[in-house]
Amino acid sequence: MTDTIDTGIGNASGHGFLSRARTVAAPGFNRWLVPPCALAIHLCIGMAYGFSVFWLPLSRAIGITDPVACPNLSLLGALTTTSCDWRVSDLVWTYTLFFVVLGGAAAIWGGWLERAGARKAGVVAAFCWCGGMGIAAIGVAMHQLWLIWIGSGVIGGIGLGLGYISPVSTLIKWFPDRRGMATGMAIMGFGGGAMIGGPLADLLMKHFASATGVGVWQTFLVLAAVYFVFMMAGAIGYRVPAEGWAPAGWTAPTSAKASISRFNVALSDAHRTPQFWLVWLVLFFNVSASIGIIGIASPMLQELFGGRLIDAPGVLFTAFDDDQKKAAAAVGAGFVGAISLFNIGGRFFWAWLSDRIGRKPLFATILVAGALLYGLAAPALAGTTLGLFILVFCILASMYGGGFATAPAYLADLFGTKYVGAIHGRLLTAWSTAGVVGPLLVANMRDRAIAAGVPRGDIYPPIFWVLAAMLVAGFVANLFVRPVAAKFHMPADDAPRAVETVAGGTVAAETGTSPIVIFAWLAVGLPILWGIYMTLSKALILLK
The missing domain is CATH 1.20.1250.20 (MFS general substrate transporter like domains)
Incomplete structure (x- = not known):
């Protein structure tokens, strides 16, 4: 990338209107x-x-x-x-x-x-x-x-x-x-x-x-x-x-507060640190565990609860007539809307909370809570208690969004602020990878279960357990995050x-x-x- 690219429109001196x-x-x-x-x-x-x-x-x-x-x-x-x-x-x-x-x-x-x-x-x-x-x-x-x-x-x-x-x-x-x-x-x-x-x-x-x-x-x-x-x-x-x-x-944190670095790490060095790849894994597992299930939230609710969604208890999803399908789809759309609101609100709430408890404890909290909700609560409530089931997935959606919003601050704590935008850009490859892996995993498990003749109400618990295991893997990766070694620090800034x-x-x-x-x-x-x-x-x- 040449210097002229960084200068601004029509001005090679670096002082054009669009220049930094x-x-x-x-x-x-x-x-x-x-x-x-x-x-x-x-x-x-x-x-x-x-x-x-x-x-x-x-x-x-x-x-x-x-x-x-x-x-x-x-x-x-x-x-x-x-x-x-x-x-x-x-x-x-x-x-x-x-x-x-x-x-x-x-x-x-x-x-x-x-x-x-x-x-x-x-x-x-x-x-x-x-x-x-x-x-x-x-x-x-x-x-x-x-x-x-x-x-x-x-x-x-x-x-x-x-x-x-x-x-x-x-x-x-x-x-x-x-x-x-x-x-x-x-x-x-x-x-x-x-x-x-x-x-x-x-x-x-x-x-x-x-x-x-x-x-x-x-x-x-x-x-x-x-x-x-x-x-x-x-x-x-x-x-x-x-x-x-x-x-x-405001004064910068002292070196005693090891969770927030006073030093910057160069972009060329960030990916050479174990911290970058550990946070990459944390984001990958957190996104993979949620993005696939959110993508099929509406059909999942209809398949698990069937006629209970439309005051027709005992009627299976596969037996819906056209009017019942429309009514159930409306409920499914409402479920997706609720998930969206919690996803958005979680992005602010969990990131705000991380300022108070720290980024590493925050990720530990949402990963453990997510694993418990996927592994225990969701399978237990599937097809039984509609309100609590919806609440579980709304909370999961909030933590999915919270992980996104907290990741840049986590990187700034570890690598400093000088190149955090570029480092965050590289971290987003975890999102891209998870955006392929998560939906494929969930879709394949669902399709195979349907092809094997598994009743619709029994399809999802095994999926929930796999997603819970992914969050546990993310929790383990987060445990190993430590301050970046001094050899990667750039010369101390004022x-x-x-x-x-x-x-x-x-x-x-x-x-x-x-x-x-x-x-x-x-x-x-x-x-x-x-x-x-x-x-x-x-x-x-x-x-x-």
Whole structure:
């Protein structure tokens, strides 16, 4: 990567508008402006979780009311067919590409992000994510699946990777006193993106649907335009603190507090430490144990509880008529909505809690609790007590999200803050790997059980036990995490100070409110509240 890449548009001196130097905060900058900028980006790219809302409409993009099925269509043929409707199994490859490319992009370009700065990375993320959706819209209009894969899956996936890690290093540097809370706020936005984007996409598709189209390509274009505005606003709003800055009244932890390092570890050395790979395993097992089961949450609930979901006790899931299937699907959707809310809330709560009890104890807590819930509570409650079963999986979803949100702060504690964004990017390969392993494991175990004639109510306990074992493995990996050896420490930095002199002035972050701070939080807060309302309206069916 040449120096000119890191400089900013049209200026090789490193002082262009997008250069990192131009993002250093001016005197009096309020650090509470940075979290809504991060949320503006994460709420947009988080729509990746909500792309399932497009699968059914796209599966009848030609037939409009009913799919035009071609029984002998191969996956390769589906990429270029213009006469057959796509199957859902063809479309979900876009979802797989999202998270595989996300991890790869974050790992490959994480080092560039640290040099170029969060603003430039955020702008590139906006062009990739929104441009990818634009290419996907062309693919839908032309009925070319390969364009959807390349547009949203690959190019959009690059935007996901850069957008996901762009605020991590910045937030941790602005909030050294609340690392978990700061990253929890941003990563909560990624989990909440589908909560807003899913219902919005559904409304847009209904608006654009006609006798000749299902309204998906138009929806893609509208979402891309809206997301571009929000993501660019967030990227332009990014600021970094001056070197050595610290919040007033806060002092860096002493070396006696071994859980938080005073030293930085170079990006080139991070993967050479056992700590990196141990945390990699912790994240991998935590994600693998949850992502697969969350993906089939709705059918799992219907298969385990059958007619009890719709006031028809004794009726098996396989015996549902069409009306019963619709009623059960509505309950399943409510279950998914409840899981989504706990996943989002957990990202903030558990990360916030880690500031108080420490990152290693936090991971130990959620891994042990998760193993007990999967291994004992879930099998015992399956098909028996609906309310408690739902509560168990809501708690599990909260800890799944909490692990994501706490991981960046854990890395900062171990490796310092200088390259934490890039190190976090490499750690996300654990997420990409788990995003393949978890769903494949759960799906294969479920399919084999069904093929063997196992009753639907008996399919899931063995799956729960395997997932519990994965969390136990993660717990063991976490036990071995120790402070990074001194041989990997970079030369000691000057201790952070409460204020820093820059260009003859004093930089100290304001903490009070101002009109711009209020506006920034309203800009991201109102969509979040709308998304919560829409999700709650679906989840409330569980109380009926």
